[in-house]
Amino acid sequence: MAPRIVRASLRCYGPDRNCRQSRQAGDRVRPVIAVALDEGLRELFFTPQQWSALEAAAELRVCGIAPDAMARALADAEVVITGWRTPRLHGGLLAAAPRLALVAHTGAAVRFLVGDEVFGRGIxxxxxGAAMAPPVAEVSLTFTLALLHGLHRHDHALRGGGNWDEAKQHKAPAHELRGSVIGVVGASRTGRAYLHMLSALGAVPLLHDPTCDEAAAERLGAELVPLDDLLRRSRIVALHAPAIPETRHLLGRRELALLPDGAGLVNTARSALVDSAALLAELRTGRIDAALDVFDEEPLPTTSPLRTLPNVLLSPHEAAGTTEARRRQGQIVVDEITRHLTGEKLQHEVTPDIMAISA
Incomplete structure (x- = not known):
């Protein structure tokens, strides 16, 4: 069912082309939604049915991410749909958007996109992000299992031309997940989903999160411990913390040295959590392994030493990239816009306070 349209919080600004009769139905004014998505993202996120729901709710102006086209589309837009490469909403773009009331972002991290200027205008x-937690947690679990069993080292040895017996020897001792101590840094949405999987499969989870107390950790099936303790005790450490100033290079040379020989590091969160130079130096010794989905420089350069190390498993920042997650992301955008237009409470709102402690 198409959402009810809220009356006349909108008025027309600028030339008559922004006030076409097609925007009106009786005495109701159809809201305008600017769609500032890079080419191809519309089909990635929105099914035909979801797109039709948006068309039923408002006039859609697909403008792409060129600033000039965005400014024209935002002239009387109440909502803008944004994506990973949408330009930051500040300065001239905000000045061109006097009616903008909602930014509906198709991704999770919004710090690159909005700031005090947006919130200061009451937008x-x-x-x-809620749609992306399950697949990222699954990839984190996949990485964990691969490191425990040395699958990445086997694969590297066989693809590198090593013989069968050499490939068998080209790894550290394998371990089962059941009974293994797994350290989780960050009880984020993804961290919580990962913790539930670990507990279900018989792992022994440790948790470090300054915002979490012992009772909350216990509800998640984990023991709350200081970071150094977690690093010393864990066979695998998985990062699920936000990238905020307090967590930048949370793991540096000193912290990485605390990991036991043969331990593994999983990062599907943000590369800024780890001092990349220190990690590379540690990996080059062969003492620890790593599985990484995020990098300081993306795309990862073809000359990166990480590509050649047998103790490193890599993926191109695609942990959240399932078909199901993308469709859930699209549905969240449709639902949140519908709630906004009908005066209902948003369920996935990012406030300045939330942004200060999230990725």
């Missing part, structure tokens, strides 16, 4: 922001 609300929503995102789709």
């Amino acid at each position: 609300r922001v929503t995102q789709t």
Whole structure:
């Protein structure tokens, strides 16, 4: 069912082309939604049915991410749909958007996109991180299992031309997940989903999160411990913390040295959590392994030493990239816009306070 349209919080600004009769139905004014997505993202996120729901709710102006086209589309837009490469909403773009009330972001991290200038104008922001937690947690679990069993080292040895017996020897001792101590840094949405999987499969989870107390950790099936303790005790350490100033290079040379020989590091969160130079130096010794989905420089350069190390498993920042997650992201955007237009409470709103402690 198409959402009810809120009356006349909108008025027309600028030339008559922004006030076409097609925007009106009786005495109701159809809201305008600017779609500032890079080419191809519309089909990635929105099914035909979801797109039709948006068309039923408002006039859609697909403008792409060129600033000039965005400024024209935002002239009387109440909502803007944004993506990973949408330009930051500040300065001239905000000045061109006097009616903007909602930024509906198709991704999770919004710090690159909005700031105090947006919030200061009373513009609300929503995102789709909840849709992405399950697949990222699954990839984190996949990485964990691969490191425990040395699958990446086997693969590297066989593809590198090594013989069968050499490939068998080209790894550290394998371990089962059941009974293994797994350290989780960050009880984020993804961290919590990962913890549930670990507990279900019989792992022994440790948790470090300054915002979490012992009772909350116990509800998640984990023991709350200081970071150094977690690093010393864990066979695998998985990062699920936000990238905020307090967590930048949370793991540096000193912290990485605390990991036991043969331990593994999983990072599907943000590369800024780890001092990349220190990690590379540690990996080059062969003492620890790593599985990485995020990097300081993306795309990862073809000359990166990480590509050649047998103790490193890599993926191109695609942990959240399932078909199901993308469709959930699209549905969250549709639902949040519908809630906004009908005066209901947003369920995935990002406030300045939330943004200060999230990725």
